[in-house]
Amino acid sequence: MPRTKEDDARPVRGKAATINDIARLAGVSKKTVSRIINRSPLVRADTRDKVETLMREVGYVPDPMARGLAFRRSFLIGMIYDNPTAQYIVDIQYGALDALRDSGFELVVHPCDSRSPNYVDGVRRFVQQQKLHGVMLVPRVSEDQALADMLDDVGCRYARIAAVALDAPDRIVVTHDRDGAAEVADYLQSLGHREVAMITGPAAYRSAIERTHGFVGALQRRGIELPPSRLVEAGYTFESGVAAAEKLLGAKKRPTAIFCGNDEMAAGVYRVALRTGIQIPKQLSVVGYDDSPLASRLWPPLTSVRRDTRDTGRMAAAMLLQTDGAPRPLSSVRPHLVIRDSCQPPA
Amino acid sequence: MPRTKEDDARPVRGKAATINDIARLAGVSKKTVSRIINRSPLVRADTRDKVETLMREVGYVPDPMARGLAFRRSFLIGMIYDNPTAQYIVDIQYGALDALRDSGFELVVHPCDSRSPNYVDGVRRFVQQQKLHGVMLVPRVSEDQALADMLDDVGCRYARIAAVALDAPDRIVVTHDRDGAAEVADYLQSLGHREVAMITGPAAYRSAIERTHGFVGALQRRGIELPPSRLVEAGYTFESGVAAAEKLLGAKKRPTAIFCGNDEMAAGVYRVALRTGIQIPKQLSVVGYDDSPLASRLWPPLTSVRRDTRDTGRMAAAMLLQTDGAPRPLSSVRPHLVIRDSCQPPA
């Protein structure tokens, strides 16, 4: 193997350079190198330049475990989540990794079961053992105040992702689900629908509550009342969507439009409509929420509310990296309706 | 807050116990505690019992950063992947976490772009900076020999997931895609189909090659020849599936059955069939591969090859934890056909 210049610059062949190598080669103390690593302003500009150039030449990168041990805090960001859809998990991860790129931080995934009585303890052990720098809390665990309180207790910073601002601006990314659902109501009303229904997610989810309130409220403002029989709670799953659709479409007076709390449940409505010969959108308009890949795989392609999940993940991770404590504006991401072919004016 | 017994057992209030605390409390040297942490046999049974009991009482867990620094190797497993579907990524992650639970290891995710010319360098930096204990290689990066060679070079153990045994048994989980595809061929033949077509994944993917060979070979064995015009290469995406289906279904003599290299492309066939008024399964049988959630959301529900992705991830991670070097049988996972409603005998 030919030796390159870079190889020769390496202080000890075959072993990565350490802070001591850099200090020796630069003719400064390791403490000065440490200051540069940690972006301390207390270093003369020319000293900084000299050392930084050397670090680049040698390909020096500080050891995260050594730094972590000394700091008593790792360079790991945890992602805590319960059971969202695969696409949502992956999008949040991609977004988080966007923010973490070249930061020296890495993303550690930690799914958990929030129905288990001691899941908060499980998260605490994870956080403490790994001395995590911070954690991202994804719905629905992000809505659990007991979890947030525990993290405060053990001094672990966190970033929550939630439908509303249920925490301080430096600890939350707000997704404004209410607005997304309101846009759906406006759209359906503009098409002329008055016999409208909604299949909601579980009332235990804040997102479900917000989407329901947003939808019902916007309808009311436009003079449309949603009777309780037209509001069916389901479980955010395909199967629960099927069951809810059977209830709504089996009624003596069918709605002309159904808004579903997510795309999975909308797929359930499609299933029932196909089975019972109800044509979408001719006889029934359907709207989903998430704008998942599924929305464009269905036929007709499903009109759905898009949420910029990757941006959401990016913001949450970025929040954990910002340690200067400077006040920051509320991080929020706006949903918006993506109109496809699943709606038309009622017959 | 009431003080519990456990609180009082903590050597220093508010700070986690260290190996020194355990050694002092147990009346042994820290080296003995270290031996117990590392499951060394060179400890008397009663010493071991005494110390282990104490560790449990105190809630002592060794600091992974301190251990990692001393070992020059972290307790992190990396998961390297390019661009599979979200469900696949998440299933592999869940499986890996099953294997890692209570092991003291954590999972760090690292997507990359294998089309980028220096992605191998990117992975090397990741692996070396974090001193990873090992990495899981997911298709398609798992098929890249240059990547595996680099990992060997830098002394990082790895576990590849691939359609065939392209590495030693202690470094690979084989998914036998050929067998899954052959089962599809047998099934379609048993229904009486002879005018069969296949939409394959990209020829650069080993999974695509194996599924194609498995399908074509099994058909041949049953006396069915697949002309080149009936073998259309696509890109494992919905859109490419649509384009391939248009080609196949626009031909003067249509096939009576189409096998797709994955469910996404099968959804593309559904789309074209719906648009052109071809009824599934009456006029056209369709089979997918993956058995993703999408398969059961489509109408009619899609017959598809299931692969036990979570098991696959579990095996790959378990492989990285086994460090005794004992010889092990080849890890492999068998695909099998899940029959739904998208096929019937040809008209």
Place this chain on the structure above:
DNA sequence: CTGAAAGCGCTTACAG
């Protein structure tokens, strides 16, 4: 089977 010393690669606390 057990232990005292040195070291892993960094940072903190203090001094200048």
Place this chain on the structure above:
DNA sequence: CTGAAAGCGCTTACAG
């Protein structure tokens, strides 16, 4: 603005 000493919580190498 810079540095020498001590320490973070473990393990290795050696000795007994």
